[in-house]
Amino acid sequence: xxxxxxxxxxxxxxxxxxxxxxxxxxxxxxxxxxxxxxxxxxxxxxxxxxxxxxxxxxxxxxxxxxxxxxxxxxxxxxxxxxxxxxxxxxxxxxxxxxxxxxxxxxxxxxxxxxxxxxxxxxxxxxxxxxxxxxxxxxxxxxxxxxxxxxxxxxxxxxxxxxxxxxxxxxxxxxxxxxxxxxxxxxxxxxxxxxxxxxxxxxxxxxxxxxxxxxxxxxxxxxxxxxxxxxxxxxxxxxxxxxxxxxxxxxx
Amino acid sequence: xxxxxxxxxxxxxxxxxxxxxxxxxxxxxxxxxxxxxxxxxxxxxxxxxxxxxxxxxxxxxxxxxxxxxxxxxxxxxxxxxxxxxxxxxxxxxxxxxxxxxxxxxxxxxxxxxxxxxxxxxxxxxxxxxxxxx
Numbered sequence: 129x130x131x132x133x134x135x136x137x138x139x140x141x142x143x144x145x146x147x148x149x150x151x152x153x154x155x156x157x158x159x160x161x162x163x164x165x166x167x168x169x170x171x172x173x174x175x176x177x178x179x180x181x182x183x184x185x186x187x188x189x190x191x192x193x194x195x196x197x198x199x200x201x202x203x204x205x206x207x208x209x210x211x212x213x214x215x216x217x218x219x220x221x222x223x224x225x226x227x228x229x230x231x232x233x234x235x236x237x238x239x240x241x242x243x244x245x246x247x248x249x250x251x252x253x254x255x256x257x258x259x260x261x262x263x264x265x266x267x268x269x270x271x272x273x274x275x276x277x278x279x280x281x282x283x284x285x286x287x288x289x290x291x292x293x294x295x296x297x298x299x300x301x302x303x304x305x306x307x308x309x310x311x312x313x314x315x316x317x318x319x320x321x322x323x324x325x326x327x328x329x330x331x332x333x334x335x336x337x338x339x340x341x342x343x344x345x346x347x348x349x350x351x352x353x354x355x356x357x358x359x360x361x362x363x364x365x366x367x368x369x370x371x372x373x374x375x376x377x378x379x
Numbered sequence: 380x381x382x383x384x385x386x387x388x389x390x391x392x393x394x395x396x397x398x399x400x401x402x403x404x405x406x407x408x409x410x411x412x413x414x415x416x417x418x419x420x421x422x423x424x425x426x427x428x429x430x431x432x433x434x435x436x437x438x439x440x441x442x443x444x445x446x447x448x449x450x451x452x453x454x455x456x457x458x459x460x461x462x463x464x465x466x467x468x469x470x471x472x473x474x475x476x477x478x479x480x481x482x483x484x485x486x487x488x489x490x491x492x493x494x495x496x497x498x499x500x501x502x503x504x505x506x507x508x509x510x511x512x
Contacts, residue, residue, distance in 0.1 A: 210431035
């Protein structure tokens with residue numbers, strides 16, 4: 129068929145079987161080009177046997193979404209070329225498209241096939257009596273700028289990421305309850321950073337395991353900025369050998 | 380519509396590239412819009428860009444296919460593979476396609492039409508069943 133010299137150009141896709149792709153790559157002619165389109169799974173698609181490279185073959189991969197993201201001008205040219213090609217010769221379309229209403233999205237997706245013979249699926253945004261089930265957008269956190277958020281512990285790394293997330297979402301007042309207050313350098317840096325950003329921080333020294341300490345802390349929250357949320361992140365980490373654990377729990 | 384877009388007007392029927400998630404309203408660059416003329420079938424035209432843009436980019440832009448070169452389209456390449464056969468032909472290349480199985484051959488020939496001059500089988504592995512179109 130190619131007189132044993134292999135194919136000049138081979139087109140492969142993200143759903144082409146890896147065995148076929150690998151073997152075909154080996155059939156690439158000297159100075160041939162192996163073109164691979166679609167999403168790549170870097171873990172799966174190790175087709176790059178080096179033998180064809182010794183005969184100046186090239187492996188070229190692309191994804192249309194990357195063109196859209198990084199080289200839209202090329203995509204603009206391709207769109208124009210595609211439409212022009214079709215206008216010159218409408219018979220280039222081998223199968224009629226199947227049109228699905230947006231309400232039948234699910235069956236459209238299910239009917240999708242990688243076969244070269246498959247027809248194109250189109251989604252029509254026209255009125256329909258059916259309804260389309262959609263996942264609601266995940267709720268986003270909105271913190272009140274007038275409320276105090278009562279943070280138990282939270283003066284370490286976890287507190288840093290929590291407080292920055294909460295301030296991004298509107299929080300302006302924090303009260304931290306911790307046994308060592310801002311004695312730890314990391315805690316001090318965290319509180320100073322928040323204060324420099326205009327966030328009001330109150331640090332109360334106390335133990336969350338003591339009812340008295342907690343009541344005192346809650347009583348110290350200003351009335352005009354009542355507590356609207358509590359984050360319990362107090363914990364003590366100690367590393368022990370397993371056989372000591374029984375002793376610790378006994379104590 | 381953005382200022383400076385002169386060749387389109389509100390109400391035009393168009394085909395565009397806009398990769399959104401089924402949103403009812405989508406925005407994209409005017410460069411990625413092609414107008415559908417009054418006498419044209421929007422359903423047909425809408426099925427062109429996705430597959431043909433990829434086929435043209437792969438064969439013309441990247442591979443720079445020359446006339447009389449052999450082009451092999453592997454299986455499971457979907458509509459892009461079908462478009463690539465046509466693009467290869469417009470570039471005057473010799474196009475081949477891998478069929479998944481012997482029973483698929485008649486359907487391939489019937490659907491992809493054309494000058495079915497020969498079909499042949501390469502030895503395994505894997506069994507490459509190719510049809511010249």
